[in-house]
């Protein structure tokens with residue numbers, strides 16, 4: 183049973199304990215104001231009534247890193263509190279996540295160097311790490327939603343999300359062929375949603391068609407639709423050891439200077455069958471989240487990415503900020519911008535904080 187979700191009143195949380203204060207009649211010299219917005223902030227009860235957005239555990243997806251082998255989880259230096267989990271330890275973690283009431287997890291594999299190749303062929307191995315992990319989670323914790331990443335970068339020796347030609351160009355259509363195989367193999371393993379994060383053109387439609395043809399009409403697509411070429415992914419690439427070995431990702435991921443283009447990408451992905459669209463990163467792209475929300479009728483996800491997490495953790499460890507307040511404020515702001523769900527490495531902490539109450 184997921185725990186009952188308590189109302190989280192951000193303003194309550196920020197304010198000092200309330201003391202009863204006698205109402206003092208206004209002096210004659212007071213200003214003649216028709217509107218006094220502060221009337222709606224006078225005490226926690228009225229603030230609760232007028233609160234427009236509410237962060238809850240129902241909004242959270244927790245990204246998890248799975249590795250081959252057994253033993254202790256391996257800490258990720260640039261993401262304090264995050265680990266690479268061997269499968270048996272990951273399962274324990276997933277149970278806890280489900281017990282906290284977090285509805286979903288996003289899975290990312292750490293692929294050993296010797297299994298990487300230029301084609302990323304390990305990505306569609308039916309006995310690959312992701313496929314085995316999905317099966318194991320589904321047999322142990324069947325109700326938690328699994329979002330599996332569809333992109334080649336953890337699997338390619340060169341670290342790009344696509345196949346590369348002799349000139350170092352990323353090949354679009356050839357890459358989509360591999361992504362389709364990868365998505366179908368994840369569906370076979372039992373995933374709930376495939377989440378293409380590669381930014382190749384046309385991949386959502388190709389994946390939808392292949393899933394349907396194989397009978398997986400119930401497997402959904404969470405499309406990384408507006409995914410930017412961002413420096414905020416640095417710690418994630420440390421976690422997966424997946425940084426590109428040459429060049430950058432600017433021929434497929436979007437230019438941070440653009441937002442109209444985000445709407446175009448979103449439109450294309452919805453036309454091709456995306457069930458949920460995503461904006462990534464989140465913090466520096468709140469305007470994009472807002473625009474996408476206004477522009478579409480499908481649920482909007484935001485990815486509070488590794489670099490955003492690392493900045494908060496580093497400042498908190500130095501005692502420079504209050505981690506709990508900063509995280510709850512930031513995620514509430516993402517909801518205000520229009521996110522219906524948030525992928526965040528803070529999810530487990532947030533779920534616990536929300537249970538504790540303000």
Ligand code: PBG
Nearest residue numbers: 333335379414415418487488489
């Ligand atoms: C890979 C992928 C990346 C992230 C999610 N999927 C990195 C990248 O595109 O280079 C980043 C997530 C994060 O930074 O938290 N396709």
